[in-house]
Amino acid sequence: MSLLFGTNRRVTLIRAGVLAAAAALLFGFVLLPVRLQGISMLPTYQDGAFNFANRLAYLWSSPSRGDVVAIRMAGPRVLYVKRVVGLPGEHVEITMGVVTIDGQPLIEPTVHARAPWNVPGVTLGTDEYFVVGDNRAMPAQNHDFGRVKRDRILGRMLF
Amino acid sequence: MRVRTILIAVVSAAVALAAASWLWPNEERVVRHRLDDLAAALSVPAAEPDIARVTRLAQLRQFLSPAVVVRTSTQEIASRDAVLGAASQLRAGGAVTVSFVDVQVTLHADRLTADVYLDVKITGLDTRSGEPTVDAREARLMMAKENDTWVVTSAETQETLQRP
Numbered sequence: 001m002s003l004l005f006g007t008n009r010r011v012t013l014i015r016a017g018v019l020a021a022a023a024a025l026l027f028g029f030v031l032l033p034v035r036l037q038g039i040s041m042l043p044t045y046q047d048g049a050f051n052f053a054n055r056l057a058y059l060w061s062s063p064s065r066g067d068v069v070a071i072r073m074a075g076p077r078v079l080y081v082k083r084v085v086g087l088p089g090e091h092v093e094i095t096m097g098v099v100t101i102d103g104q105p106l107i108e109p110t111v112h113a114r115a116p117w118n119v120p121g122v123t124l125g126t127d128e129y130f131v132v133g134d135n136r137a138m139p140a141q142n143h144d145f146g147r148v149k150r151d152r153i154l155g156r157m158l159f
Numbered sequence: 160m161r162v163r164t165i166l167i168a169v170v171s172a173a174v175a176l177a178a179a180s181w182l183w184p185n186e187e188r189v190v191r192h193r194l195d196d197l198a199a200a201l202s203v204p205a206a207e208p209d210i211a212r213v214t215r216l217a218q219l220r221q222f223l224s225p226a227v228v229v230r231t232s233t234q235e236i237a238s239r240d241a242v243l244g245a246a247s248q249l250r251a252g253g254a255v256t257v258s259f260v261d262v263q264v265t266l267h268a269d270r271l272t273a274d275v276y277l278d279v280k281i282t283g284l285d286t287r288s289g290e291p292t293v294d295a296r297e298a299r300l301m302m303a304k305e306n307d308t309w310v311v312t313s314a315e316t317q318e319t320l321q322r323p
Contacts, residue, residue, distance in 0.1 A: 037293040073319050075261025078278040078295045080319060092323075122323035131320065146320035 030055055031158065034070060036081055040133030040143050044068065044110050045081065053079065057156035063087075063129055065106075068157040071131065071148055080144065081157060083110065086130025088150075093121035097136055113137035122147065129153065187264045190273055190302060193309045197222045198257045205254035216247055223311050224303060230315040252286030260295075273309070275300040279316075 027033055031052040036045050045051070053070035063069055063084050071080040086092035091102050097114030099106040117140040124130055124147060132145035180188075200218045204211070223239040236242050262277040280295045297317040302309050
C-alpha cells in the first residue's frame with residue numbers, strides 16, 4: 001500500500017489530482033490526440049497511425065509550406081490532416097500531378113507517386129492556405145484537398 | 160457527521176437537479192437527443208432485411224418536416240417524400256454507422272427553431288476490400304418544433320476544404 005500511496009496519503013492524492021488535471025489540460029487543449037484514418041497521407045502516415053496536433057505551434061507564427069497540419073471541421077473531434085503547399089496570396093495549380101506555385105513547380109520529397117491530377121489554378125486569399133495529402137497516387141476525386149481558412153488550422157502534427 | 164452532511168447535500172442537489180430537468184426539459188438537450196435518434200435511424204445494420212429497412216425509413220419520416228430541403232454540393236432535394244425516396248434508393252453494401260459529433264445547437268429566441276452545426280461521421284466497411292472506411296462531412300441543419308416534436312426543416316453539407 002505504501003508503494004501506491006507513499007508515506008502521506010493526502011499529499012499523494014493531491015499530487016495525483018494535479019497530475020490528472022495537468023494531463024487533461026495538456027491533451028484537451030495543447031496536444032490533441034489524433035488517430036489518422038484513411039490513406040490520403042501515405043506514405044508519411046499509415047492508416048491508423050497515432051499522433052498529436054500541437055495547438056501552440058501557430059500561436060506566434062503562421063503555417064509554413066510543408067507543414068502537416070490538423071484542420072477542424074465543425075469542432076475539434078473530427079480533423080483533416082493535410083500538408084500545406086500553398087500560402088496566402090500565392091497562385092496554386094496542379095498540372096499532371098505536379099503542384100505549381102506562382103508558375104514554379106513545387107519540389108515535394110514526401111510525394112512518391114503521382115496520378116495525373118489536373119486542378120485549375122486558384123489565387124489564395126490573405127488568410128487562405130492550400131492543403132493536400134501526400135498520397136497523390138490515388139484518384140483526385142477520392143482525395144479531399146483545397147483551400148482552407150487560417151482559423152480552421154488547429155495546429156501542426158507533432159511528429 | 161460532517162461527511163454525512165456533505166453526502167446528504169450532494170444527493171439532495173442531484174435529486175433536485177434531476178427533478179428540475181424532468182419537470183422543465185432543456186430544449187437544447189431535447190434537440191441533441193433527437194439528433195442521436197436521427198443518427199440511429201440513418202445507420203444501417205449489417206444484413207438488414209427488407210422489412211427492417213422499410214421500418215427504418217418509416218422512422219426516418221418522423222424526423223423530417225414535410226417541406227424539408229436537403230442540399231449537398233451536387234444536388235438539392237426538396238420535400239420529405241423526395242428525401243425518403245432518395246434514401247430508399249441508397250443501398251449500403253454492409254453495416255453503416257452514422258454519428259453526429261461536435262454538435263453545436265443554437266436555439267432561437269422563440270425556442271421553436273434552432274440552428275445546428277455538426278459533423279456527420281459515417282463509418283462502414285469497404286465492400287471490395289472489407290477494410291473499415293470513415294467519411295466525415297460538416298453540415299448545418301435547421302430544426303423546428305412542429306406538433307411538439309423537433310424536426311429537420313433543412314440540411315446542408317459544407318465543404319471544409321474548398322476545391323478550385
